[in-house]
């Protein structure tokens with residue numbers, strides 16, 4: 001079968017229920033080759049269930065899951081050696097040493113990455129002789145990531161790869177994921193962290209109750225709807241008509257409470273200059289002038305009514 005042109009992951013109408021809970025509810029999703037797709041969603045949104053169906057650990061009730069062109073359950077032999085899966089402590093012998101574990105996993109691969117390089121890149125070089133049970137939670141997590149990657153997979157599944165890591169370790173993981181993408185590896189990751197999704201993902205998919213509520217590139221998602229706001233404080237009851245004439249069409253500045261002014265729309269340097277020039281012209285000093293760009297958190301909150309954890 002010719003599978004080289006297939007996307008890394010393709011889900012069509014996938015459904016998975018656990019008793020009365022529909023964890024995944026008709027999900028369509030495509031991870032293109034050499035792309036990082038981040039699946040975002042609040043607790044219980046169905047992220048882990050989705051990833052586990054792709055990994056072949058959970059059987060969908062309906063729909064189709066294709067991984068590198070194959071069915072991850074019926075054709076698991078064709079998929080296993082080509083994907084990287086981050087198992088949380090799974091299969092680790094508590095007494096085995098970090099370096100030995102990684103070397104063992106590397107030995108299953110025909111063309112593994114250099115385990116020492118991987119340990120250094122993830123800041124684990126001093127733990128090679130440490131028994132698994134003595135590693136900190138964050139070290140165990142980075143070792144799980146190293147094990148997922150050492151076999152040089154074409155596609156990696158990362159379920160919250162940086163949860164619980166400190167800032168420095170998180171940065172190491174981000175850099176590693178970025179270098180994977182540059183090497184042409186496809187990545188499906190789940191995260192609660194907006195900065196992580198914005199930093200790493202080519203494509204973002206926001207899910208809630210097992211359904212997609214929005215998708216697009218990080219900049220597409222943040223540009224949708226209100227793009228930005230400019231606020232400032234000045235004397236109350238200013239006549240805004242001159243400002244309206246000076247601004248590009250579509251802007252309608254208003255006084256939201258006495259002395260507080262608000263301008264909504266795409267706030268570019270030109271718009272900002274127009275507002276400050278108008279202030280100068282009418283002899284007013286605007287204070288507390290602030291430009292807020294719409295953040296991914298705002299988009300998420302609007303769509304799901306919920307904050308992200310973490």
Ligand SMILES: Nc1ncnc2c1ncn2[C@@H]1O[C@H](COP(=O)(O)OP(=O)(O)OP(=O)(O)O)[C@@H](O)[C@H]1O
Nearest residue numbers: 018021022023041042043044045046047048049050
């Ligand atoms: N094995 C299972 N048995 C019963 N219910 C399950 C099982 N796995 C998941 N669920 C339920 O399915 C829903 C989706 O869970 P899932 O773990 O996929 O969400 P998630 O988005 O990964 O959440 P979190 O961010 O909290 O990890 C939840 O309501 C969860 O309780």
